[in-house]
Amino acid sequence: MALVREKDGKRLHVKSQLMGESLVSKQFIESLHIAPQQRLFPDVCLMKIGGQSICDRGAKALPGLIEEIIENRKQHKMLITAGGGTRSRHIYTIGLELGMPTGVIAKFGSAISEQNALMIAILLNQWGGIQISHHDLAKLPTYFTEDIIPVMHGMPPYDYYAIRPAKGRIPIHRTDVGTILLADLLGTKTIVFIKDEKGLYTEDPKKNSDAEFIPEIGAKDLMERDLDDLAIERPCLEIIQNSEVIDRIQIINGLERGNLTKALNGEHVGTIIYRQ
DSSP, X not given: OOEEEOTTSOOEEEOSTXXXXXXXXXHHHHHOOOOOOOOSOTTEEEEEEOTTTTGGGGGGTHHHHHHHHHHHTTTOEEXXXXXXXXXXXXXXXXXXXXXXXXXXXXXXXXXXXXXXXXXXXXXXXXXXXXXXXXXXXXXXXXXXXXXXXXXXXXXXXXXXXXXXXXXXXXXXXXXXXXXXXXXXXXXXXXXXXXEXXXXXXXXXXXXXXXOOEESEEEHHHHHHHTXXXXXXXXXXXXXXXXXXXXXXXXXXXXXXXXXXXXXXXXXXXXXXXXXX
């Protein structure tokens, strides 16, 4: 690339589309020509195992789900993330009572999610399960070549730099968001959230048995409905809608044997949230 000096003769630039431009200019960003995003791992199945919904149930939920994962490992490349669950809510409560900032509370949540990832990896050890960190993502090709099932904590690596919400101090970018960000990075086509309910409802079905089940909905439409409660963290919807590579995500009930297999095989089970 050619070198270009500013008219005042002070700064030297490498000639490019971004040369001397403001990266916060809306007009410039909208006019910027970029290549389509590459899907790094389109054939990988990314699944998040809920902390409160699955991990916290221990022997009543995890072994059956682990068996189903093992049954599918030969047909599907899998990458697993883990939620935090009840223990993260406990430490959030203590942190809030002690006046901890959002970044410290997010760090607490990461530790709990990491514990659950270790537990899942240990249960999968005999079949190639290993715990990995965010820094190990560059090793994914080797893991998949060796039929390894990587398991990582779902919290995004914001930690101390977590963005404070408009109200309160509980971090809004938790394990669901971390999983969606990972999906956007890798370009995975199969993204499954394993919960303890059929899928998405208009209200929490545990609190209102008359809540309406939503089998399929667009991310934009779901944002506009502004429901009081959601099966996934709210920032996930904006990330899905703005993504170039996430076509849809699926929320399933992991307590019902066979649902994961159906989702991995592309069947419509649970709720599908798609990019509009």
